[in-house]
Amino acid sequence: QKEVEQDPGPLSVPEGAIVSLNCTYSNSAFQYFMWYRQYSRKGPELLMYTYSSGNKEDGRFTAQVDKSSKYISLFIRDSQPSDSATYLCAMIGDSWGKLQFGAGTQVVVTP
Amino acid sequence: KAGVTQTPRYLIKTRGQQVTLSCSPISGHRSVSWYQQTPGQGLQFLFEYFSETQRNKGNFPGRFSGRQFSNSRSEMNVSTLELGDSALYLCASSTQGEGEAFFGQGTRLTVV
Numbered sequence: 519q520k521e522v523e524q525d526p527g528p529l530s531v532p533e534g535a536i537v538s539l540n541c542t543y544s545n546s547a548f549q550y551f552m553w554y555r556q557y558s559r560k561g562p563e564l565l566m567y568t569y570s571s572g573n574k575e576d577g578r579f580t581a582q583v584d585k586s587s588k589y590i591s592l593f594i595r596d597s598q599p600s601d602s603a604t605y606l607c608a609m610i611g612d613s614w615g616k617l618q619f620g621a622g623t624q625v626v627v628t629p
Numbered sequence: 630k631a632g633v634t635q636t637p638r639y640l641i642k643t644r645g646q647q648v649t650l651s652c653s654p655i656s657g658h659r660s661v662s663w664y665q666q667t668p669g670q671g672l673q674f675l676f677e678y679f680s681e682t683q684r685n686k687g688n689f690p691g692r693f694s695g696r697q698f699s700n701s702r703s704e705m706n707v708s709t710l711e712l713g714d715s716a717l718y719l720c721a722s723s724t725q726g727e728g729e730a731f732f733g734q735g736t737r738l739t740v741v
Contacts, residue, residue, distance in 0.1 A: 550727060561633075561719055561732040562672075606672070608730075615660045615677030615726030616685045622671060 521545050524607055524620025533629050537594035539605050541620045544588065547611035548618070551583050553592045554606040556622070562606055566592065597627045631656065633722050633733035641739045647708040650736045654701050654722030660684075661703040662730065663695060666717040675718075678703055679726055710740045 524541045531537055539553075550569055554562035566581040568574045568590075574581045582591040590609075594601055607620040634653040642648050654661050662685075663675040674687040678697035695705045701722075707714055717737050721730040 552730065554732070559717075559737070561635075561734040564729055564731055567729045610727060610730075613685050615662050615679060615723070616674050616687075617662065617664075617672075617721070617730055618674075619672040 519544065520621075522607065522609060522618050522620045525623055526621045528624040528626055530626045530628060531597055533597060533599060533627055535597050535627075537597050537601065537625055537627070538591065539593075539607075539623050539625070540589060540591040541607035542589050543609060543618075545609075545611055545618070546585075546588070548588075548609040550610040551581070551590050552608045552610075552617070553579075553581060554608060555601075556604045556606060558603075565605075594625075597625075599627050599629050601625060602627050633720060633731050635718075635720055635733035635736050637736060638734065639737050639739075641741060642710050644710055644712060644740055646710050647706065648710060648738060650705045650707075650718055650720075650738075652703045652705070652720035652722075652733060654703070654720075655731055658722035658724055658731075659701055660723045660726035660730075661697055661701065662721045662723075662726075663703070663705050664719045664721065665689075666719055666735070667715075672719070675705070677726060684726070707738075712740050714738065715740045 553566040580593040604622040606622040608617040662677040677685040723730040
């Protein structure tokens with residue numbers, strides 16, 4: 519079983535809809551959580567970084583962390599075709615510098 | 630503020646050769662991590678350097694090695710290249726390894 523589980527999709531939504539992404543994890547040592555967006559043949563771009571359980575909002579993006587359930591989510595409001603990309607969750611535990619990634623979810627926003 | 634810079638962006642090498650990839654982190658960042666990304670395996674951790682010391686290592690053979698210099702720039706070396714080493718190699722930098730990690734654009738290595 520992988521330490522971080524993420525549905526690879528693809529997830530197809532119409533423009534303007536809310537995109538909902540999530541990851542589950544098994545290692546209770548994970549304490550730092552990140553979401554990245556990756557366009558084809560590019561490096562991952564950091565979208566959100568959270569440390570504690572709860573919600574964090576930045577523009578159209580909201581990240582949620584529930585450490586008791588070992589579950590994190592990313593919501594994208596008012597989705598645009600330019601949001602079409604692969605979204606990766608990542609986490610760090612007690613091995614600093616070592617990010618553990620989910621498989622990535624491919625998102626397609628159709629006009 | 631300049632981002633993470635990786636050079637070269639593209640490389641084509643022949644089986645059996647060796648290759649060196651370079652990563653310049655964001656100014657002030659002392660932790661540099663390396664990852665291999667392939668369609669089948671996703672992003673896999675290679676190793677991490679902090680203040681010129683390898684602090685963590687992933688499950689890759691000894692053909693994969695790295696180092697970090699006093700200015701935090703890092704290099705990764707792969708010896709005796711195999712076809713399966715074809716991948717996008719990414720480096721990420723962060724202040725100390727526990728916080729926000731920023732990635733470069735990667736080096737796409739093709740082994741023929």
